Amino acid sequence: MSTPCTDEARLSAAVARVLRRHGARREALVQILREIQEHTGWLAPPVLAQVASGVGLTPAIVKGVASFYRFLYLHPVGRYHLLWSDNITDRMQGSRTLAQDLRRLLHVPQGGPSADGLASVGFTSCTGLGDQGPALLINQQHVVTRMDSQRLQALSGLVRDQVPLADWPAHWMQVDDTVQRSGALLSAPPLQGQAVLATQARGVAATLSELTASRLRGRGGAGFATARKWSLCREASVPEGGTRVVVCNADEGEPGTFKDRVLLSQQADTVFEGMAVAARLLGARTGLLYLRGEYRYLLDGLEAVLARRRAQGLLGHGILGMQGFDFDISIHVGAGAYVCGEESALIESLEGKRGTPRIRPPFPVEQGYLGQPTIVNNVETFCAAARIALHGGAWWSAIGTQDSTGTKLHAVSGDCARPGVYEYPFGVSVAQVLHDCGARDPLAVQVGGPSGRCLAEHEFGKRLCFEDVPTAGAFMVFDRSRDMFDVAHAFAQFFAHESCGFCTPCRVGTTLVLQRMDKLAAGLGSCWDRADLDDLDSLMQGSTHCGLGASSTRPLRDTLERFGSAYAQRLRQPRFTPGFDLDDALAPARRATGRDDSRAHLEQQG
Ligand SMILES: Cc1cc2nc3c(=O)[nH]c(=O)nc-3n(C[C@H](O)[C@H](O)[C@H](O)COP(=O)(O)O)c2cc1C
């Protein structure tokens, strides 16, 4: 654990150092704030003021940016800040009870640190460790996996004794690469220049043709043709003094997925090789990898790979002796915002702003990072592109199905004997994956995370591919002991929590959906609430600004269709019960004005 600065002069010097390291660039604001917080624990007003003056912005703007990100704190947190991963699969493994126990053991109240400032305990969206949960994120730089009550007791003792995190048992913090099945991407050794050399030998135009022939589609969810995206960027004009930009999207925020985490630790070289091949084809000089804040513990390893590649001549000036091929990659660590996985929000975040999705057009391939033509691709897409540059398009398109060529990584978790990453050719059936992972008496599978599809038993013959059930990679298994209302309720909480608030249909809609689900969960729902849920679902279709809002009611729709009885059994109230207590909501106003007429609004009604 880094020691928090207490002394004002030392604090100011630490802030100045971080500012200097980033050249006090405005677009580095999120990085600057995050790095300062690693020293200070939270962002106090004088820190924000010093940063604002350093980067030439008003304190209000800096505060506005900081307040957007859940991992940037404007109030003190405990010196041990412990965040439980809060995906449904973590809950199924007992994370909620463990969290309560930890609060009790450390005397941590709800919503704030312990009185002595030693510890705070909270929840965060899925941390990408569904294969080895329940997981704890500590001071955003460390994770403890496979938490159970024994580990919890020992951990609370270490916190109480203020043992530095560096001295905690190393095996607690070990993140395993649980690869259960490998194919073209995971079984081959990482690439260290072979694909770049193959690109050089074949030529830029011919390599782009190979990529086109491969029919590779993006692995981040939407499945856009990679060759088409890269060609559009290649054709876009570059502003004076600018460059084209290659961005790797390693935000991996969809609950239940963790396949990019495994690629980044096993195949980091191949990811960077794919980015270098893209740079060669586009004539890009700048590369950025957007690493989700929850994967901060991967940063040092990734930086080491980049340093080695620079030393090997695989990055920097004149890559592998090719004159004019200048390209380097830097890593930007996110700060806890699912929406920043959306490519235009991600670019805003890279520019040091709040992660609000942009209005398009212009698309990033025309005007992306700092107004320059930019491609944003998923980690897995870059790995595949590197392999295609080496082995050719025909090799890749011979694997998979007509519209979904190649292999796909699936992050399998939930009620199964062998959670982990499975690589299959596209088109594998859901039943096959369930068989291979040792699923126990499966009732349902959530494919592609909360924004994907929920499938019931009669659909297990479906195939995982763009033609049938598309997926970005999450595969969560639920057995017959699970209540699919609880699953949909957890996903409603996730979307309400992660909505960035920019557009009304999503900001209000996700909250209203959650309120109705809360009401049903509390046994206060009636058929009116069920009808409201249907209305909200229709209302939000096509009216939200980005994909987050658009997909937020999908789990609701899917579970209502397939597991309607889970909702029906909660509609026990014959009459409508208001979900909103007007009297309670007016209490603060009454207190402020010194009024004691709590039922006045009812009397006026009569
Ligand atoms: C709310 C939201 C979150 C997203 N999160 C991710 C993500 O974590 N990783 C990712 O690669 N794509 C994510 N995407 C998709 C990206 O916007 C983009 O389509 C993708 O990075 C393009 O890469 P690809 O063509 O290689 O798939 C997200 C989209 C939305 C709407």
Ligand code: SF4
């Ligand atoms: S749909 Fe939701 S996440 Fe997307 S811009 Fe609107 S409020 Fe933000």
